[in-house]
Amino acid sequence: MHKQALWTVAELEGAHLRDTSFEIIARGRRLADKLGVPLISIAIGSGIEEVELQRLIHHGADSVAAVDTGALQGYQTETYSNVLTSLIERYEPQIVLAAATVNGRSLLPHVAMRLRAGLTADCTELDIEEETGNLLQTRPAIGGNILATIKTPEARPQMATVRPRSTLPLPEDPKRRGEIERIPFEAQWHDRRVKKLGMKENTVEQLNIQAAEIIVAGGRGMKKKENFSLLEKLAAELGGVIGASREAVDRAWISYPHQVGLSGKTVVPALYIAVGISGAIQHLAGMKTAGEIVAINRDPQAPILEIADFAVVGDLFQVLPRLIARLREERQL
Amino acid sequence: MKIIVPIKQVPETGNVKMDTETGTIIRDGSESIINPLDLYAIETAIELKEKHGGSVTAISMGPPAAEKALREAVAMGCDEAVLITDRKFAGSDTWATSYTLSAAIKKIGPFDFIVAGERATDGDTGQVGPNLAAALNLPMATFIRTIDVVKEASAIQVERLVEEGYEQLELPLPALVTVVKEIAYPRLPTLRGKQRAKKMELLRWGADDLDLDVTKIGLKGSPTRVVKIVSPRVTREGSRVEVKNEETLEKAVEELLTFLNERGFLAEHKRLTEGEKGA
Numbered sequence A: 001m002h003k004q005a006l007w008t009v010a011e012l013e014g015a016h017l018r019d020t021s022f023e024i025i026a027r028g029r030r031l032a033d034k035l036g037v038p039l040i041s042i043a044i045g046s047g048i049e050e051v052e053l054q055r056l057i058h059h060g061a062d063s064v065a066a067v068d069t070g071a072l073q074g075y076q077t078e079t080y081s082n083v084l085t086s087l088i089e090r091y092e093p094q095i096v097l098a099a100a101t102v103n104g105r106s107l108l109p110h111v112a113m114r115l116r117a118g119l120t121a122d123c124t125e126l127d128i129e130e131e132t133g134n135l136l137q138t139r140p141a142i143g144g145n146i147l148a149t150i151k152t153p154e155a156r157p158q159m160a161t162v163r164p165r166s167t168l169p170l171p172e173d174p175k176r177r178g179e180i181e182r183i184p185f186e187a188q189w190h191d192r193r194v195k196k197l198g199m200k201e202n203t204v205e206q207l208n209i210q211a212a213e214i215i216v217a218g219g220r221g222m223k224k225k226e227n228f229s230l231l232e233k234l235a236a237e238l239g240g241v242i243g244a245s246r247e248a249v250d251r252a253w254i255s256y257p258h259q260v261g262l263s264g265k266t267v268v269p270a271l272y273i274a275v276g277i278s279g280a281i282q283h284l285a286g287m288k289t290a291g292e293i294v295a296i297n298r299d300p301q302a303p304i305l306e307i308a309d310f311a312v313v314g315d316l317f318q319v320l321p322r323l324i325a326r327l328r329e330e331r332q333l
Numbered sequence B: 001m002k003i004i005v006p007i008k009q010v011p012e013t014g015n016v017k018m019d020t021e022t023g024t025i026i027r028d029g030s031e032s033i034i035n036p037l038d039l040y041a042i043e044t045a046i047e048l049k050e051k052h053g054g055s056v057t058a059i060s061m062g063p064p065a066a067e068k069a070l071r072e073a074v075a076m077g078c079d080e081a082v083l084i085t086d087r088k089f090a091g092s093d094t095w096a097t098s099y100t101l102s103a104a105i106k107k108i109g110p111f112d113f114i115v116a117g118e119r120a121t122d123g124d125t126g127q128v129g130p131n132l133a134a135a136l137n138l139p140m141a142t143f144i145r146t147i148d149v150v151k152e153a154s155a156i157q158v159e160r161l162v163e164e165g166y167e168q169l170e171l172p173l174p175a176l177v178t179v180v181k182e183i184a185y186p187r188l189p190t191l192r193g194k195q196r197a198k199k200m201e202l203l204r205w206g207a208d209d210l211d212l213d214v215t216k217i218g219l220k221g222s223p224t225r226v227v228k229i230v231s232p233r234v235t236r237e238g239s240r241v242e243v244k245n246e247e248t249l250e251k252a253v254e255e256l257l258t259f260l261n262e263r264g265f266l267a268e269h270k271r272l273t274e275g276e277k278g279a
């Protein structure tokens, strides 16, 4: 395998690639072209079919290296860390990128510690410094109050996790060709200490809000639990899911997996509709980078209105029923 | 059961003010507090101690003023507190911080597990937990929301929050976990706790007290460097409509519908429509 390459770590759910695998290729593609090095996508898992790996190439990878064996069924930090650490030591990439998903944010720091590599978490921008060829990694910090740009001048590889949905995958090009290399799994990589006992899938009600294109979020202004049905109706009309501020979650109007913000989830939907949410810094930290933001709030001074692309200053109990009714009407037409 | 909780002192984010001209943080007037996400780790550790016996040691690396955070942890119910402080540690990134903390944890001696918060609200990296697990070669589970001690206190079972739901894992002890806020409801310090915390002797360790490779600590030992800090643009200068009466309500909703339609968000809605018509 080519040394000094740029690697992106693909992420699988079962035997299928997650979309974030393609997003980081799109990120890495620009950087690899600037550096003039190949982009290699690394896939670690079990039972990954050739056609699935081809998709990494169709989305912009130059080649794929896959480690695929039964022992790698399902993410598991220790074993995955052994695999990735060993591959990095063997093939010496200069940059390693992964998505800042739950697993990406567990695996990369584990690997970076062992390799004494520099790692920057949850980046929203990546670039190459002209003079040095170093990776410039930009990320929000202090509750999104600042953007810090970080580099790793000497240690290698330079590692970063990238905020999911902060970039779009490249269009699929089925004519792109590239090599798929299968790297044998070594028995000593298998760490059996942590056992997976099972999995409780989210119910529909707990949908993964981070994957949603449209989020309709409610805050303390919703007044009571029953009123969340208004949000559900709006979300159903638009094909979205429900998000919430901490105030709403703390009042048990909706469960914690729906919480957006500093102590909840960071979301980057194409559309975020904030209803009865004031826009505290800790809430903004979780949704500020959404594509379009609509805010409905009766307080003309509410900070959420400042960052909205479309702001409605008014009583949500007037606006929501009318909006829902109009959407229904449109549907009947 | 001996539990170690690494904590961090952070500025209260709600109070952080930015100097928009220089792009720097105005620290004055912003109170320092225990990283709010660490409170869940402290609470988890104390609850485990109450249930299974043992002790909880809070450990923090930071400036001498981080003593305040440690005393607060003691006031909540931690038994011991260790402050890792030395000029030589200044400028540490997450790698160097974790390296230094791991040396201090080794010095504390045998323990059953480490409970950490999922991330700090200032740096917001969430890297120190996994870093420590790697440095100390402990089995780890991140982002957990429940924890049960099983098999005669030789293992724990946890539920780990992932995108699709919750994974159920079993880890042999000693192990490291990072917790999410769902796991517990942090208690307030009691008066007795506060009194104990006031009087308590903290352990203070500097670089010379730890078995460290000095090339791996502080700014010099840190692989990463901050090159630039800016405050991002916060306003989007979008359009704004006000609802005052029936007429303006109608206008506002129509404009909102136009906005949504122009940006393609009613496409799904249209699809729903067609689906229904077809049926």
Ligand SMILES: Cc1cc2nc3c(=O)[nH]c(=O)nc-3n(C[C@H](O)[C@H](O)[C@H](O)COP(=O)(O)OP(=O)(O)OC[C@H]3O[C@@H](n4cnc5c(N)ncnc54)[C@H](O)[C@@H]3O)c2cc1C
Pocket (backbone or CB within 6 Å): A218, A219, A220, A221, A222, A244, A245, A246, A247, A248, A259, A260, A261, A262, A263, A264, A265, A275, A276, A277, A278, A279, A280, A281, A282, A283, A286, A296, A297, A298, A299, A302, A314, A315, A316, A317, B014, B036, B037, B121
């Ligand atoms: C360490 C830390 C972490 C935190 N993490 C998070 C987090 O992850 N997520 C989060 O959201 N918060 C978080 N917070 C809390 C945050 O500071 C705010 O308290 C919270 O976001 C406020 O929620 P809210 O906007 O729903 O409520 P409020 O601030 O009370 O706002 C309610 C809004 O509803 C409007 N309203 C009321 N009635 C109506 C009506 N009839 N029509 C229209 N508008 C109406 C009001 O004008 C107001 O703007 C955190 C705080 C701290 C200190």
